[in-house]
Amino acid sequence: xxxxxxxxxxxxxxxxxxxLENAIALVRSDVRANxxxxxxxxxxxxxxxxxxxxxxxREFEAATAELWDERIKLVRDYAATYDTxxxxxxxxxxxRAFDIDERRVKLNRDTYKKMSKKLPGKxxxxxxxxxxxxNRVIELKVVxxxxxxxx
Numbered sequence: 001x002x003x004x005x006x007x008x009x010x011x012x013x014x015x016x017x018x019x020l021e022n023a024i025a026l027v028r029s030d031v032r033a034n035x036x037x038x039x040x041x042x043x044x045x046x047x048x049x050x051x052x053x054x055x056x057x058r059e060f061e062a063a064t065a066e067l068w069d070e071r072i073k074l075v076r077d078y079a080a081t082y083d084t085x086x087x088x089x090x091x092x093x094x095x096r097a098f099d100i101d102e103r104r105v106k107l108n109r110d111t112y113k114k115m116s117k118k119l120p121g122k123x124x125x126x127x128x129x130x131x132x133x134x135n136r137v138i139e140l141k142v143v144x145x146x147x148x149x150x151x
Contacts, residue, residue, distance in 0.1 A: 042130045052118045060111045
């Protein structure tokens with residue numbers, strides 16, 4: 001069942017148009033909008049776990065949305081300067097990307113600790129497995145739409 005849910009999520013994320021704006025729209029719609037439903041179906045939590053999980057998830061997803069907004073701004077800044085990209089600007093973009101990635105890892109670790117105190121280990125691991133897959137689908141779509149840096 002999990003495999004079919006994840007496949008549906010991946011297929012929803014695939015569109016023939018790979019323009020950057022459509023890829024960015026994906027971050028704000030498709031998988032992201034349906035993420036809670038997909039996670040809920042994949043985890044199939046009993047009521048006792050569900051009452052604990054969903055408030056923690058909403059908090060996590062709100063912080064995740066802020067990081068995605070920063071990632072979108074970075075992508076747009078890169079696209080806007082692509083034709084005139086300097087070495088200094090390229091370094092700045094890489095540092096900004098590293099910063100966002102580091103904050104995402106910290107958010108994941110902090111959320112893992114919170115969830116692990118209140119939920120079974122397998123439930124928490126399953127959540128991060130599904131969440132990680134969905135995020136990679138979104139990231140792949142965005143990265144595929146970005147032009148490669150020219151030297």
